Structures are given as C-alpha cells and as structure tokens.
Amino acid sequence: MFRKDTRWGERIKKSLDILLQKKVDRRNFLKGFFVAGTATALAASTKGKSLKQETLEKFLQNHYKEMSEEDKKNVFARIKREIKRDYDVDVTLSDPKPLPGVKFAYCLNLSLCNGSRYCVEACVKENNTSRDPQIQYIKVLEIDRGSMNFEKADRYYDGESVPHEGKYYIPVQCQQCDNPPCVKTCPVQATWKEPDGIVVIDYDWCIGCRYCQVACPYEARSFNFATPSVPKDEINPNQSYLSNRIRPRGVMEKCTFCLHRTRKGLYPACLEACPTGARKFGNILDPESEVSRILKEKKVFVLKEELNTVPQFFYYFD
Amino acid sequence: MKKIFLIICVSCSSFLIFAGPHIEIVPRENKIKNFPCMECHKQSLSKAVKNKKDHRELVLKHMPEVGACFLCHSKTEPNKLNLLEGQKLGFNEAYTLCGQCHGLRLAEWRESIHGKQKGSWAGDKIKLSCTECHDAHNPKFPKFKAVPPPKRPKKAHFQEEK
Numbered sequence A: 001m002f003r004k005d006t007r008w009g010e011r012i013k014k015s016l017d018i019l020l021q022k023k024v025d026r027r028n029f030l031k032g033f034f035v036a037g038t039a040t041a042l043a044a045s046t047k048g049k050s051l052k053q054e055t056l057e058k059f060l061q062n063h064y065k066e067m068s069e070e071d072k073k074n075v076f077a078r079i080k081r082e083i084k085r086d087y088d089v090d091v092t093l094s095d096p097k098p099l100p101g102v103k104f105a106y107c108l109n110l111s112l113c114n115g116s117r118y119c120v121e122a123c124v125k126e127n128n129t130s131r132d133p134q135i136q137y138i139k140v141l142e143i144d145r146g147s148m149n150f151e152k153a154d155r156y157y158d159g160e161s162v163p164h165e166g167k168y169y170i171p172v173q174c175q176q177c178d179n180p181p182c183v184k185t186c187p188v189q190a191t192w193k194e195p196d197g198i199v200v201i202d203y204d205w206c207i208g209c210r211y212c213q214v215a216c217p218y219e220a221r222s223f224n225f226a227t228p229s230v231p232k233d234e235i236n237p238n239q240s241y242l243s244n245r246i247r248p249r250g251v252m253e254k255c256t257f258c259l260h261r262t263r264k265g266l267y268p269a270c271l272e273a274c275p276t277g278a279r280k281f282g283n284i285l286d287p288e289s290e291v292s293r294i295l296k297e298k299k300v301f302v303l304k305e306e307l308n309t310v311p312q313f314f315y316y317f318d
Numbered sequence B: 001m002k003k004i005f006l007i008i009c010v011s012c013s014s015f016l017i018f019a020g021p022h023i024e025i026v027p028r029e030n031k032i033k034n035f036p037c038m039e040c041h042k043q044s045l046s047k048a049v050k051n052k053k054d055h056r057e058l059v060l061k062h063m064p065e066v067g068a069c070f071l072c073h074s075k076t077e078p079n080k081l082n083l084l085e086g087q088k089l090g091f092n093e094a095y096t097l098c099g100q101c102h103g104l105r106l107a108e109w110r111e112s113i114h115g116k117q118k119g120s121w122a123g124d125k126i127k128l129s130c131t132e133c134h135d136a137h138n139p140k141f142p143k144f145k146a147v148p149p150p151k152r153p154k155k156a157h158f159q160e161e162k
Helices: A003-021 A026-045 A051-060 A069-087 A118-127 A181-185 A211-215 A269-273 A290-297 B002-018 B091-098 B103-110
Strands: A092-094 A104-109 A139-144 A167-172 A191-193 A199-201 A238-240 A279-283 A313-316 B023-025 B117-119 B125-127
Touching: A051 A069, A069 A092, A104 A290, A118 A269, A181 A191, A181 A211, A269 A279, A279 A290, A290 A313, B091 B103
Parallel strands: A092 A238, A104 A313, B023 B125
Antiparallel strands: A104 A279, A139 A167, A191 A199, B117 B125
C-alpha cells in the first residue's frame, strides 16, 4: 500500500508547480508561507544552538514517559539553559525514579497542628512557586471547634498568636488520590499517577486547559497565569523535571510530596518545617513505618470520602 | 572449627541485616543554659548559692500544686535527675523521667508516632527528646506567630464597596 512512498517528492513538486501557476489568493499565500517557514526552520537547525532551534526542539519534545535517556539528557540541558537565561542561576536538574516496593502516604495530627503556616513557607521555598501572582500548594483552613464545615473555613486568618481560642486548623494540599479525578479528566495525559502513588505533571506536555483544576475537589492544583516570579537568591537549585523546576507560563502545578527529596529517602520540606511534629510521612507498604503504625492505632479519616477519590493523605485527632 | 566460624559469620551478618534503622536521640546537656549545674551547686544548697537568685525567672506550670524541685532534680547530685524510685539519670535521658507519668506518650514517641523527627523516612532517624520541644517547667506549647496569610483574590467589580 505504501510502495509509492518514493514518489512523495514528485508529488510535492507537482503541487508546488500547480500552486505557482495559480493566482495568489489568501489560502495559497498561507500555504506558501508554511512551506517557507519549514524551510527556514530546517535551515536554522544546521547552524548551532539558535533561539529558533530551541523553539523547534521544544515543539517536537516528546511526552516524558516516551522520552529515551538521550532525549531526556537533551531536554534537561535545554531547561537548564532556559533557567540560566531567564533567572541567571545554575541549577541541577535530576530525574529520580519511583522506588520499588514503596507507596507514599501522609498522616497529619490535627490535635497538634497550631496553624503557624511554617509548612506553607517551607513549601514555597522548596518548590520555587511563584511569589507574585501568589501560588501556594498548602492551604491552612481555620475551622470552629466541633464543626467540620469547609464552607465556613477561613483561609486568610490573621496569625499574630495562633492557635486561636475555639478554633482548629486543617492544612489541605494534594491528597495524591488513588482514584484521581484530575488524571481522568486530562485530555492530553499530561498528568498521571506514578507507581509510588504520586500524581505528577509533565509541565512541557500540559496545554493549560485547567480541566484538572475544576475536577480536583481539594483545590490542590494551581495555574500559572503569568511567568512565575521567584527572587533570584531564593531559587532552590536542587530541581527535578517532574516536581520543583521553575514552571513555564500557562501550565498547571501541584504538590508532589517533594519527590525530588522523598525519592532519595528524605522527608518532605513541609514535614521538616512543622514546629509541632503534627506531620508524619512514610511508606505505607512497610508495616514498621510511622504511617502504617498510625493507621493501625489511630482513627484516621480522609477528606470528602464520599467522592471515592481514595486519598493517600490521612487526618486524625488523638 | 569451620562450623563455629560459619555460625559466627551468619549470626553477625543476620544481626547487621535485621538490626533495622539507626535511631539517634539528640543530646540535651550541651543545650541547657546553666549546665553543668555543679559549677554553682558544689556546696549543695549552701547560703551562697541560695542568694544567687539565678532560677527566679522559671515559671512552674507543670503540677504547680506540687512545686517540689526535688521530685525530678537530684538533691545530692545536681547534674542528674532522679526517678520516683530513686535512680539517677542524666539530662540526656530525661524522656524516661517524663514517661513515668506520660507512659502512653512515651510509647508513641518510641514508635515515632509522637514528636518531631528528622533524617530519613526509610532509614536513620534523628529524634528529639521531650524537653527539646516542651519546656519541662511549662510544657504546654506557647502561642506562635504565624507566617502572613495568602493574599486575598481581588474582588470582582460587582462586589466592590461603594
């Protein structure tokens, strides 16, 4: 069926001839423009690393899962160059793989959380999120004692001396659901669930349609309406492709349990910043881990259980 | 002879494999302001010491109705603490003393459920002793000054006050 492939050159020549003979109307003009554009792009690819070629490389970049090791090397080098160009900072871009036999879970003791928002601050610094417009992965909600009404929760409470009388605090971030609605709704599969339970985004594959933001019942996802503004001296140089590298404009982002830290055995940044030790993190498949013990001994609950999202983020009082 | 070597080898290696992660408890003694106590309390509780008025800023909100220093501190050896049964122990092992009343909390702390930790979720852990976070004389957590709240989104035009 495809034997006539060799004749493609002839066909193009023929069609070009026909085009050239015709009068130039708008459609034909655009066709000619396209041919000329491709020709210039191809010509540019022969001359070193020009801006045009970077754009072409970006345009032709594959999905993260389909990239070969060599592709990744080229892509990472390009991203590093871009960060150097835009922010004037040298960074390391890693790509830690999910560990075998590990599934991450988070537990949070609401009796201890005092609403100091130290976790939010640490998260922003670790993950290079935009300061203006402001993007924060963790939202600390202040709720009246004895109620669980998120409609009346206050996210903007004043924190001169916390905890306030008669209030308690629920920090909400990405729940890394086992049945994630955001993944199901993505039209281009730019977000997916990794074997260790973390839902990640390929920022270069995301088209910025924000369907996932609407689908998420925990308001965990944020959209980069503008190019992220991060002060040069506050940029965290330890970056990873799927988590905390500086995002381009027009893509979604969310908490990834600091996978550039946790996949190397460290705790997430929010846990290390918590002054009360309310946060616990570990491998749910290991029966000796902290989270497994908590799940065994405490009465834990998840947020919006009725939606069947199966969150891997557990809350408890003790 | 070979058999004995084999047994030793197997037992040692199995110990190394099954020993589990190393847990380090952060020592406290180098963080206490007036430690070692013996510098002042050499002649224990003589008049010279009593007139120094060094610990007057202490607030006792931990069983204030008891208010007996020597329930926990050793009278004869000021560098040490004493358990209810009379054994002496150093300030680094103060968690054992706290566990006399707060046994359930201590058990949780030993299982890494209670308290803050550093290190790695997979391996070696660095644990903080009770008195690292709780003031032994006033163990309730103080009020914190929180990080400023997120910016409120701009109001839409129809919401603006006239």
